[in-house]
Amino acid sequence: MTDEKDNDRHKTRMQEQKAKVDERIAAAQEDKGLLLVLTGNGKGKSTSGFGTIARAVGHGLKASVVQYVKGGWECGERNLLEKNGVEFHVMGTGFTWETQDKDLDKLAAQAAWEHSKKLLQDPSIDVVLLDEITYMVTYKYIDLDEVLAALTARPKDQHVVITGRACHRSIIEMADTVSEVRPVKHAFDNGIKAQKGIDW
């Protein structure tokens, strides 16, 4: 096949693809606040959540973050985003195997949830990241029905991002976009330490 014929075929294929893409774009005209879920056992869920916050802030939107598990130590994303106007609320007790105290964990989770509910009622906040909230639902530290009710009643244009493993199916059903991050491999399993700027 000559290069010219190859180019022509490529052009025809791409024209067909463009027609399909344009048709899909034309069909997607609804504007609304989205509920995004990043779940699964792979690395990249919180990071993607923070990437979304970076994107939102870059457009001048107002964003707020509640960190339900991590965030008790210095985090690169928090440094940058706080400096750029994002308000953080950090539960700060850390992992359940660090505290080893169920009552304390539950109280801290409920305080973080009370703050989250306020954010979910505030129309001035464009994007809310509830980082690793799924674990709090799984442990029953916060009530699933309350979470569903608060998400349903939130301002119409507010986007919410939820991250964490094993997201409850009722939240997945309610969500607009759901990605499952599957681990193919992880450096940590091969003896490599968590790296500053990459893992925290």
Added chain:
Amino acid sequence: MTDEKDNDRHKTRMQEQKAKVDERIAAAQEDKGLLLVLTGNGKGKSTSGFGTIARAVGHGLKASVVQYVKGGWECGERNLLEKNGVEFHVMGTGFTWETQDKDLDKLAAQAAWEHSKKLLQDPSIDVVLLDEITYMVTYKYIDLDEVLAALTARPKDQHVVITGRACHRSIIEMADTVSEVRPVKHAFDNGIKAQKGIDW
């Protein structure tokens, strides 16, 4: 079961879990520049890549981004990260179905790759994001062996993040951490427009 007994059982379980976690942390002592891959068909790959860049910048690390597909239009993450010292190189031709010109696409891809190679030789750059480079390898616009060689020869402490669907298995084999982002559902498929601050 009384609350007290429940708490004691929780504490014992958490102590066991902490011992396991501590053992894994003790075993993971190697420091090195990581190769991270985010692949799969779900939403959140590039977003996670940009989240990693936000994290790195927040720690005062120097980061550079090459965008192989998107980036031709205004992006929230670019606004924020450029303002905070991240250098962007944008291929800027957009999707192949927009240009409909294979030769032009290939030239643009190779120019972006030449720039990427320079970054991969520069020890002053701590983190390089090669956003959506996988497509360029799939289309054979850039040479896989060159990519593998450049990744292998890069400075020992440099982290690289690669995003895009259908990442070549040779890159996956070389990578330290690989996540596959699987689409569970996507708002766009239900007639919802790409939302500013969330999708771009």
